[in-house]
Amino acid sequence: MRILDEQVDRYLEGLRPERSGPMAEMEELASRDGIPIVHWETGRFLATLCRALDPVVLEVGTAIGYSTLHMAEQLREGRVVTLEVDPERAVRARDFFARAGVADRVELVEGDALETLPRQEGPFDLLFVDAAKGEYRRYVELADAKLSERALLVVDNLLMSGEVALPEDAETRWNDESLAAARELNVELTTGSRWFGSVLPVGDGVGFAARA
Numbered sequence: 001m002r003i004l005d006e007q008v009d010r011y012l013e014g015l016r017p018e019r020s021g022p023m024a025e026m027e028e029l030a031s032r033d034g035i036p037i038v039h040w041e042t043g044r045f046l047a048t049l050c051r052a053l054d055p056v057v058l059e060v061g062t063a064i065g066y067s068t069l070h071m072a073e074q075l076r077e078g079r080v081v082t083l084e085v086d087p088e089r090a091v092r093a094r095d096f097f098a099r100a101g102v103a104d105r106v107e108l109v110e111g112d113a114l115e116t117l118p119r120q121e122g123p124f125d126l127l128f129v130d131a132a133k134g135e136y137r138r139y140v141e142l143a144d145a146k147l148s149e150r151a152l153l154v155v156d157n158l159l160m161s162g163e164v165a166l167p168e169d170a171e172t173r174w175n176d177e178s179l180a181a182a183r184e185l186n187v188e189l190t191t192g193s194r195w196f197g198s199v200l201p202v203g204d205g206v207g208f209a210a211r212a
């Protein structure tokens with residue numbers, strides 16, 4: 001399932017500019033090895049925030065560093081701390097950061113984010129969550145005390161290929177736990193007391209919020 005109509009999807013793809021060497025390589029590698037990365041539009045959304053705000057970013061879920069690179073390319077004084085549990089992916093990400101010339105702006109912390117996140121100092125101006133779907137809420141809770149007053153929260157995959165909108169007993173590709181976690185977070189970001197935000201139909205659905 002896709003969020004957007006096929007025609008609209010194709011149109012948006014046609015608008016994508018040519019990617020730089022390492023970024024194009026990352027997309028090829030992700031597609032070849034089935035490594036999950038954000039849609040280009042989500043990467044560009046994050047990049048736009050970084051270009052305008054030059055924030056200190058905390059990213060949960062690096063994979064091979066595709067979304068990190070989108071952000072890091074636009075930073076000047078800002079930097080990205082990115083958390084990844086898979087050591088092989090971390091090695092690949094570090095290699096890409098070096099070759100893309102952004103290693104000085106990126107700190108990759110290896111290990112389970114549930115353990116490494118509480119050790120990060122902050123304050124962070126932008127939190128990007130894109131790791132284990134069932135743990136999303138926990139990452140946001142753990143990061144809360146480390147976020148600056150005006151921090152922005154961006155969360156990927158909150159529409160889960162559109163499957164969050166299906167009835168609860170429908171057959172789905174995403175597992176029940178992940179769907180339940182996304183539905184819960186969607187409510188929290190739009191009508192909860194801690195966050196003031198919305199769910200944008202960008203990529204696979206992007207939660208975007210400021211503190212309430």
Ligand SMILES: C[S@@+](CC[C@H](N)C(=O)[O-])C[C@H]1O[C@@H](n2cnc3c(N)ncnc32)[C@H](O)[C@@H]1O
Pocket residue numbers: 036037038060061062063064065066067068083084085086089111112113114130131132135
């Ligand atoms: C969707 S991928 C991240 C994609 C990346 N943000 C991008 O768009 O280029 C999710 C990553 O989170 C990692 N991950 C899952 N659970 C984690 C955890 N508890 N701590 C740290 N990383 C985790 C996975 O190993 C995987 O590489």
